[in-house]
Amino acid sequence: MPGRVPRRRADQADSERKQVDAILDGVAALGAKYLLYSGVKYQDDAQLAADIETLNAIARSCAKRGVRLLYHNHDFEFAGERRAWQALTNDTVPELGFCPDVGWLHKGGQDCVAILESIRDRVIAVHFKEFRTAEPAERDFCCLGDGCVPFKAIADWVKGLDRDEIWVIAEQDRHDGPPAEAAKKNADFLRGVLQ
Numbered sequence: 356m357p358g359r360v361p362r363r364r365a366d367q368a369d370s371e372r373k374q375v376d377a378i379l380d381g382v383a384a385l386g387a388k389y390l391l392y393s394g395v396k397y398q399d400d401a402q403l404a405a406d407i408e409t410l411n412a413i414a415r416s417c418a419k420r421g422v423r424l425l426y427h428n429h430d431f432e433f434a435g436e437r438r439a440w441q442a443l444t445n446d447t448v449p450e451l452g453f454c455p456d457v458g459w460l461h462k463g464g465q466d467c468v469a470i471l472e473s474i475r476d477r478v479i480a481v482h483f484k485e486f487r488t489a490e491p492a493e494r495d496f497c498c499l500g501d502g503c504v505p506f507k508a509i510a511d512w513v514k515g516l517d518r519d520e521i522w523v524i525a526e527q528d529r530h531d532g533p534p535a536e537a538a539k540k541n542a543d544f545l546r547g548v549l550q
Contacts, residue, residue, distance in 0.1 A: 461503065
């Protein structure tokens, strides 16, 4: 029948709402204010539109519970003429914030500061991730300061924000040495570039 939601889709939507509620119960128990999400990988425009609609619904549900949903990007949002990124920035509700990953922005061939500035009022946290090269196909992770991401300009942008709170997070997917060594090196780099 026209206009009727198939039972399977209605059941799926109900299941997804319950999953979001369960996650938000856990976030509330922790006293957290933010919840990160990533992964808008789409096959076609209809799927992208549906993903954005779902993301908007989750952002609104989070806001009702006092939590801000933050979108964390990778490089794939900038493929295909930046369609996913444009949808994320143009078609999402204001309740959705951003936690841009500047390493992935750089790998995606983007001007990191220009992207940050374009979503300035919605940036709540920034992931500092480093790559040895800007070559898109390479997943050549390294410690902060050992690669090609323009952290000085990014740090200057972060320091120029007129706000009480901004999170800066070091994220490193792989390291050949002991984890404590990478953590110390990244922490020292963050202190140096942000002070």
